[in-house]
Amino acid sequence: MNVKLSLTVNGKAVAAEVDPRTLLVQFLREHLRLTGTHVGCDTGQCGACTIHLDGRAVKSCNLLAVQAQGAEVTTIEGLAAPNGDMHPMQAAFKECHGLQCGFCTPGMVMSATALLKDNPKPTEEQIRAGLDGNFCRCTGYHNIVKAVQSCAAGS
């Protein structure tokens, strides 16, 4: 039996009826067409699907859409300013070349913004530990860490 779901996504109220099996990432990508959130592993390991649920970074492939009932969800599409200016973390990734193929990037940026919210001035070690749940198969993490450091220094 379908379930009525209402939540806020990137500041907009969303109401839908979903099969309760629908994963949150499926709901975002297939129902709302917000395809910036990626699926890398579908097993809760890689972090490509990271979004913010009530302000916290979570893996949207490892949650049911119905678990976001009444919640505030932010995806990578919701980070930039309404006029299109990049979020400082997005700008820092661009500036520091914190990406190569870009597949992991939305998840990295969502984790990194959550990290700085909890700890605005992290050490390099804290950044590496804080991004533990996000895999990048291209960059070797070096420039990703630099991007987070640069964003933290600028804020």
Add this chain to the structure above:
Amino acid sequence: MYPFQYHRPANLAEATALLGKLGEGKALAGGQTLIAAMKLRLAQPSDLVDLGGIAELSGIRADGDAIVIGALTRHADVAASAEVGKRIPALARLAGSIGDRQVRAAGTLGGSIANNDPAADYPAGVLGLGATVVTSRRSIAADDFFSGLYETALEPGELIKSVSFPVPQRAGYAKFANPASRFALIGVFVCQEKSGAVRVAVTGGGNGVFRSAELEKALAASFTPAAAAAVKLSADGFSGDLHASPEYRAHLVSVMAGRAVAAALG
């Protein structure tokens, strides 16, 4: 994932009533274990009773000489709690060492101990501190709660409400984490109770969390890292897999126990 009926009760009474009448119903907490099991069709509940809307299951409060943590409290909230950090810092650190940031933001204390994964962290903290698991029906001492691999004393339809952790004199946790999953290859929780009695709980051995009588005896005589490290455990009863042999795991217990005692002594 097989289809199921979804329920979102507003309070505990409604949740237990639902689970009581639904045949193959299961509680859903953070979903960090259960959803993966359902995707793989290892779990196929007819009904899911989502505890996410039950406010009374979340939160951390002091209760005399104990800290009571609601079953639905996220790992991240235990890790960040000033109360836990001040009175049982080893437990806050344990919670902060589970998985990664995203897992800690979703996973819950109740889900972790109900699941009783043989490499999970919380079972070591609950058993090591001699905590009490409070359910919808009764109070269960940690020594009676964990009954084997993924097995607990919980009966069908019984829900964990909270866990009451007695504040110890000192405690420490050290884990040798699997570098990929962060689950414990071996994790050791040591605790010196207010009475002076020593408890040592080991996770990651392969057959479920257990107390080590050898380590408890050695640490009761001398609560020092050297005393812990001097204990040599037999590899019998430890499991071997591609990550570690039984001998390596048995050896790690003494090493982690030494580090846990050092952490407890600050």
